[in-house]
Amino acid sequence: MDVTMDDDGTKQQRRGNTRQRIQDVALELFAEQGYDKTSLREIAERLDVTKAALYYHFKTKEEILVSIFQDLTQPIEDLIEWGREQPHTLETKQEIVRRYGQALDDAAPLFRFMQENQATIRELRIGESFKSRMQGLREIIIDPDAPLTDQVRCISALFTLHAGMFVLQDLEVDPEEKRAAVLEVAIDLVTQAHQGG
């Protein structure tokens, strides 16, 4: 069975999910302290395994991050693919904003991490993936023939969602209300953009 009893009675899940546990702890620490400031020693200690054990599951420190990234950003990949196949209508754009907001919410720790560690990420393998994802997002939401201000509005809509997650953390309001407000503003922006200012 996957569950063993420790001496002190605490249950510990082993067997087969160590890889997952590494990813969980790693993401938690990466988001909390940053990638550079989080050492493998720390991750290993938190899991009560040795550093060497991490190397059984992942080839390098970077690989841990890459694997997390790949697992958690699939929805955005899917969103972009979906977006490419849709007509460039206002409804599509609004739906993209809605879905993107949802995706951010679902993988909040990862995106918080990406947001706060851009300098680090840029030099990592996921840097390019990230950039191209962002580029993809832009393409499905921006009309390249629209006036510049409207293009900016679309970017702004995306950024409003980000801001909603990471900057408005300390705003003392009901999280749900806040989510709704953020979404409304973002949708408003793409709407204005679509309708030409």
Place this chain on the structure above:
Amino acid sequence: MDVTMDDDGTKQQRRGNTRQRIQDVALELFAEQGYDKTSLREIAERLDVTKAALYYHFKTKEEILVSIFQDLTQPIEDLIEWGREQPHTLETKQEIVRRYGQALDDAAPLFRFMQENQATIRELRIGESFKSRMQGLREIIIDPDAPLTDQVRCISALFTLHAGMFVLQDLEVDPEEKRAAVLEVAIDLVTQAHQGG
């Protein structure tokens, strides 16, 4: 004079401006590679001095960053102070956005650095300063009694300016045009916020 010729013909300015040169090079490297990834050795080599020389001018690595931060964010400090004394009119808010955009432009490398190294900064001494500056900005631009969406619009305006600097770098348009567009959208947002959606 303060200029001497080296063997290889390169000019080297010494005498009293070493401190400034350290700050310049440090900011450049910090912005380029991140704070953690930039070592004092690297800074020193670039200046053709020893690491120890850096320690003559600054007590720690962090102090270098702090000094840069303090020197370059004064305008924003001033802006906040100015904002506090103004009436909360639409014109004031628009002017704040305008001035903030200008300030970001003037110290672009620093703000790019702050944007991309948030995780690092949070644990540094400037973390708090930065947070309180942002808080100050919010206070002078947000009306706490306004509907939540309008508050979000104000934050969004600020973030639009940031996005304009750092995310739209690769947009292939004339920088001046882009600046104008970004500013327009930001001002638009505070205007809508002021007029109640």
Place this chain on the structure above:
Amino acid sequence: MDVTMDDDGTKQQRRGNTRQRIQDVALELFAEQGYDKTSLREIAERLDVTKAALYYHFKTKEEILVSIFQDLTQPIEDLIEWGREQPHTLETKQEIVRRYGQALDDAAPLFRFMQENQATIRELRIGESFKSRMQGLREIIIDPDAPLTDQVRCISALFTLHAGMFVLQDLEVDPEEKRAAVLEVAIDLVTQAHQGG
């Protein structure tokens, strides 16, 4: 077995005793040159390992010293405990002196080190332990109601043993004879102290 042959024919014991070897070499160097003057590089080189290897076995330089201290001063700890349970007779005191002399002999390099590096030790974690051990020794050998001179005699007895180890090194006599003489004088002192001058 735990012994392997190197290319150059020197034998090297590995496997499980590296920790002990570090302690041995460290104590030797600490005693010879002092704590501050002994660098981890030096210890590592002498053992033909890297500095980092030391850090696998000990968390800090200080920890190396602490571990040596704890391992080697146990007998004195025991002596104090024993002393506390004995009646305050002359025989007891004499026996304490005898045993203390023996303990000093058994861990001579450590005590020589402690003697010669008091300033350094005071600021280290073992400083307090050392002080309280000395205090403990005093308590079991000094009668607090005795005349001051007799109290001094007891301290003096202890110090005579120390002097015997470290100061009389260069006296050109048979070490055994010297040991006996030192012990005799020390016992004499506690005897006089006990009998009231």
Place this chain on the structure above:
Amino acid sequence: MDVTMDDDGTKQQRRGNTRQRIQDVALELFAEQGYDKTSLREIAERLDVTKAALYYHFKTKEEILVSIFQDLTQPIEDLIEWGREQPHTLETKQEIVRRYGQALDDAAPLFRFMQENQATIRELRIGESFKSRMQGLREIIIDPDAPLTDQVRCISALFTLHAGMFVLQDLEVDPEEKRAAVLEVAIDLVTQAHQGG
């Protein structure tokens, strides 16, 4: 004049006594923290001068210590010289003990420093001086033909004086009383030594 008024009204003696002030501060810090742990920066800061200023007055850090040592141990030098010219009577020896005790008292910080930094001193230029001084003291107080125990008693007398200064600091008795007791025990020891146990 040698006295100037600072802005804040504190008097500062300058001119000609800087050398002396360096020695004073240095000795204080050396005694307090040890030689190695005391940096020239620290000394300079305490005196409110630059490190370079120290180098105007002394060639090296070691020289500062040497100069202090030479200034303060002259009395012991004198004592030894005096001792050599006296007959080896009991009275002489007792007088030597008395004078040595006085000398220790007069330059207590230095001797405390020497006591606690033997490892450091051994490698310094004063190491030899110190050793030969101690050797000199022994020669004038020990009768080389006496039984070993009596020789030990003499050493012990000297060490009792040391112990009196540095180890008995925390004994809660009137310092004068303590001094007297220590001296009595020391004199007792040389007396016993002289009379043959």
Place this chain on the structure above:
DNA sequence: TATGAATGAGCCTTCATTCAT
């Protein structure tokens, strides 16, 4: 009689990584 600026050596420590077991 001092300072400002800098150096070279060295120190303790941490890290990602490796590999035999």
Place this chain on the structure above:
DNA sequence: TATGAATGAAGGCTCATTCAT
């Protein structure tokens, strides 16, 4: 599926010392 032991590289920092001014 992991561990124990170790490495090589690097990092931030401190120190005694120098020298032109």
